[in-house]
Amino acid sequence: MSLQRCLVALAVVASLVTGPVVWAPPATAETTLRVVMHSDLKIVDPIWTTAYIVRNHGYLIYDTLFSMDAKGEIKPQMVDKSEVSKDQLMLWHDGKPVTAEDCVASIKRWAAKDSMGQKMMGFVKDIQVVNPKTFKITLNEPTGLVLGALGKPSSNVPFMMPKRVADTDPNTQISDFTGSGPFVFKKDEWKPGDKAVYAKFDKYKPRAEAPSGLAGGKVVKVDRVEWKWIPDHQTAINALLAGEVDMLESPPHDLYPVLKADANVRLLNGNPLGNQYTFRFNALAKPFDNAKVRQAVFYAFNQEDFLKAVIGDPAYYKTCKGFFPCGSPLSSTKGMDGLLESNFEKSKALLKEAGYDGTPIVLMHSTDLAVLTNLAPVAKSLLEKGGFKVDMVSMDWQTLVARRAKKDPPAQGGWHAFLTSWVAADILNPVMMGFMNASCDKAMFGWPCDKEIESLRDQFAREANPAKQKAIAEAVQVRETQYPTHIPLGQWYGAFALRKNVDGVLEAPVTIFWNVTKK
Template sequence: MPRHNELLLRSALAAAILATAGTASAQEAFKCPKTGGNLVVGLEAAVPTLDQHTGSSSATRNVAMNIFETLVIRDAEMNPAPDLAQSIEQSGDGLTYTFKLREGVKFHNGKALTSADVIASFDRYKQMGVNRATLDIVESWAAPNDATFVITLKKAQPTFLEALSSYTVPIVILPSEVAAAPAGQIEPIGTGPFKFVEFIPDSHVTIARYEEYVPNTALAGLSGFAGNKQACVDTVTFRMLTEVGARMAALETGEVSIAENVPTISHERLRATPGIELVSLKYHSLNVGYPNWSAPPTDNPKVREAILAAMNMEEIMEAATDGAYELNSTFQFPGTAYHSEAGKEFYNQNNIEKAKALLAEAGYNDEPVVLLTNQQFPSMYNSALVVSEQLKAAGINAELRVLDWPTALATSENEVQGWNFFFTYWATVTAQGGAASLRNIANHVYKPVDNAADAAFDKAFAGVQSGSTVEERRDAFAQAQTIALQKVMAIPFGSMSNVQGIRSDVENFDPFYNTRLANVWLDR
């Protein structure tokens, strides 16, 4: 797993580091040993959209982050790193960030990148981006010239570059004329090493090498989503193979070269299969769920507390992963900078009698509790099955509502009726540090009544973003996490690993939180 223990310690130096990041690495720059061929990737979920501003699904990122780029992104250690920016300078008072754009960058339609495109993209994200609250701290942005973009903050925020470089729902840069499109209706035109070719819903997405791509030479090779990226294959076809058996069969027969999320039950057989290698990321994602505060009966805090009290996390995680898990009471992976066990007393209570007492106190009267899930992600579906039985044992009338993944996700994000508890997992938001994981909660994934914020949580979250010292920010994270668990804003079930299968002719593919296909070639 990429380590990022020092993220907080480095954040104060981030601006200085990035300001000099345009210097080429002393290492020899990456060049594709071979080029050509079509690389086929078997996706575990359908791609709901390629509009990266408005799509929070990992399936969207798996495709879109090979097409689009941002001003600043995260490297393998989860530190901010330049992407379309050549350099970043921070003013002495911490209020102004000046981004110089890389020279010679062109969009896939042949248009040269300028700061006008950056402004249009930021304007669009401020209006409709999923994580647009990231920009609430911004007073203004401007473009003094075609190669310069300037952000001015309302007040200094030590973690601003960390927030800006988040790629959970990144602020990808679009041509200004594309940025005027409504949500979900953009032409997928970016500046990345691959350009869009075709999107057939529920079937496949095809991308192709962009011959005029200008790589970022600040690094010799790829680090996270940063660095020198090259498209070594001619095309990539992402096939949406949501049924796990079909996806594993396609890997075994060679119909796909890379298969996402190999289940534990298939590991032994595939390891013994000639021509197949399994690669893994130990801490890939956090299995998590959250209640809907706006729909009865989960609008009652005692009902939410009863749901949490009834849960046996070992049973949930065993079903979700076939044993490939670690219990985790936190919103961070173990060993990382913000990891804290604050609020652990609310986790894995496995207390049916307490749950029954809380339901009685709530005046619960057998109203349905609708568990919203999908079958494309087995971890989510199996978690829902186990939780359903645990809630029934406590006297809760649990019902499953099973939709396809894009519809389930959209329902959880846009609807406040028709569901009471949503099952998902967090990968990038957990990996990128405390502020990123808490921002998921601060942006009201739990659907409070009238979208009203929780004052105590928001105060602690503000401390995570703006605390003047590392210690202050860590303490604020612990406070916010305790509040989230106590009030049942979100429930971490445990940490999951992720294993992917690759054919032996795939070279230089490394597992990450999302699929990266730059600098990968086929040895055929």
């Protein structure tokens, strides 16, 4: 796309419309969908934090300019090339119309916090409000990043907020929860540690298209959604079996047999792309400051052992030898031949070549999250077979989160490695994937430092052609095998547990509640 075309398209596309109203059947009687989410809603500013529960909250009450559909394509959501009709203005929950000024302020606040937003702003010369319904983004140079960034499906999502809210300092939590999304957050009914309540926004105008992923018409078919916080998994399952709640967002895998045995409950994988397990290096700490030592880990590991140990049921995992999730547009196995096959001899040979002196690897082991707990022991075992000495340190996840931010030497409270999991929607391309950021001090914890990776990521950001983007992504992947910033350990899937009277749950990378019916 030429610079001129890009600018024109953006200016036109940024015309705010509401989309024609489609069929919006009135919700019958008072239907309340009661859902147990994966976490309690404590923070309510989806720009202030990247926590997934807050992102999901954001999708209920805010709308986005663009959204990703089920095929992974970015589609217009709040914007369109169509004419604006006066009687179909998009409204905030307080009844005021959505304006271009609101959107510009929202983009600026989001871009100040989000890494992809920051990257996008590097290409932006100016964002101007043309009139109340139009704004124009002027670029310094052509880039394919703008639509991808504004349609980013996961944290931080560029949600649109009224200007008075979006003007809040990005490092200060907002306290006004007015959105323009399909649900209204009932602040007076929000009881942290108990429940969060969302009511259908009657004046919401869904797009005409059928819903697809996070895009399309967001038609709400229940009156209320209640997020009930039940911290104990067994109690949550008992509540579902007794019909006290309608849906569990993430029941643990080991309790699936209990759910499958009940005739009134079904399991549904609502996120076909799933999640990816990842082993993260601290590239500052010896011996992992040596890329060859990190490559040895690539040879020592195999994905199957990790996935079996944690998920167990092959129906809910698959090996995927690539950095980008299998099933996503940039997925590739280029450069991965011979890796992740537990070739311990090769691992030992590389360690010898690199002059590994037997320094114990401080491996942080998180013990309180079921989907992570068994990863570190498997890593320890494989690393030891591959010639490493390992000091596995067990701790709760929050302690790990604090410790991973420390650059101290591992023996003095720092670390060498830990394992975590990414939602696939967060790692769809090299710019989005936080662990691929190799900009030294500015990179995420682990602080990899590689000019070649950064140069390739910049090229990716500039490229608008999908075929060329894929070629660059493959080049990044190949470089990642030479200068590993992290290691992908396969994909896994969770399932929603639903009462049989709940239907219409859409497949998307985020748990969403439009289109859901409850009989």
